[in-house]
Amino acid sequence: MNTSISPTDHDYAAALADAAASAEHALDEARIPLHILLTAQFGELNDNQEEMIGAAATALERVADELRALRTIADAGRDPAMVRRDLVRIGDIVRALQPELTDQALQFGVTLSVKIEPALPSIRGASTQLRDAIRLALTDEIRYAIPGSTVVVQVQSTPDAIVVTSRCGTSRSVSGNLLLAERLLSSQGAHLEHDDRGTMIAVPRS
Numbered sequence: 001m002n003t004s005i006s007p008t009d010h011d012y013a014a015a016l017a018d019a020a021a022s023a024e025h026a027l028d029e030a031r032i033p034l035h036i037l038l039t040a041q042f043g044e045l046n047d048n049q050e051e052m053i054g055a056a057a058t059a060l061e062r063v064a065d066e067l068r069a070l071r072t073i074a075d076a077g078r079d080p081a082m083v084r085r086d087l088v089r090i091g092d093i094v095r096a097l098q099p100e101l102t103d104q105a106l107q108f109g110v111t112l113s114v115k116i117e118p119a120l121p122s123i124r125g126a127s128t129q130l131r132d133a134i135r136l137a138l139t140d141e142i143r144y145a146i147p148g149s150t151v152v153v154q155v156q157s158t159p160d161a162i163v164v165t166s167r168c169g170t171s172r173s174v175s176g177n178l179l180l181a182e183r184l185l186s187s188q189g190a191h192l193e194h195d196d197r198g199t200m201i202a203v204p205r206s
Contacts, residue, residue, distance in 0.1 A: 027064050031057070062104075065135065087122040090162040090203060091155050093131050094138075101138055101153075109147035110168075116155040123162055123203050125188045130203065133184035134164060137192065137199050140177040141168040161190075161205055167198035 034057045105112040141151050145168035152167045182192045190203040
């Protein structure tokens with residue numbers, strides 16, 4: 001006898017969390033031999049070998065960051081009421097992400113310019129989800145920027161929100177990263193807008 005299956009949003013979120021957890025476990029297994037190759041004495045690596053292994057390790061860390069973001073999204077989808085809300089400074093989040101984003105920009109052959117308005121007010125929200133959403137959106141700008149160009153990121157305050165804008169100068173459609181970022185932001189009462197000029201994140205002020 002066939003049984004009809006009608007998955008709910010909770011079911012999809014649980015499946016997504018399980019898939020992300022399984023992928024994270026596989027990444028952990030891949031990290032171990034790379035770490036051993038870089039640190040143990042199996043004979044000296046030449047410069048090309050060390051560079052390739054280092055690049056592989058960096059790529060694994062980027063994938064791990066995106067998987068953690070997926071798990072955060074899944075957790076929010078399963079129980080939005082359990083999202084923790086603290087006082088958060090969006091400017092501090094962007095500053096903390098800046099070294100990582102600068103490294104990514106170098107890998108894609110672009111320059112990153114970050115301008116943060118001083119004395120930005122705090123907002124009430126979940127810092128982890130806001131950080132992951134901002135990382136996804138800004139990483140997307142860097143990924144689609146034309147080599148040799150500059151990705152401009154600005155963080156400003158308006159009477160109603162803290163606004164993060166990013167411009168890469170490349171027209172493109174909405175990507176998976178932006179859809180994931182929007183899902184994270186919506187659980188915070190924030191929103192994301194994207195057009196030919198770039199991407200804008202608006203987080204309501206407390």
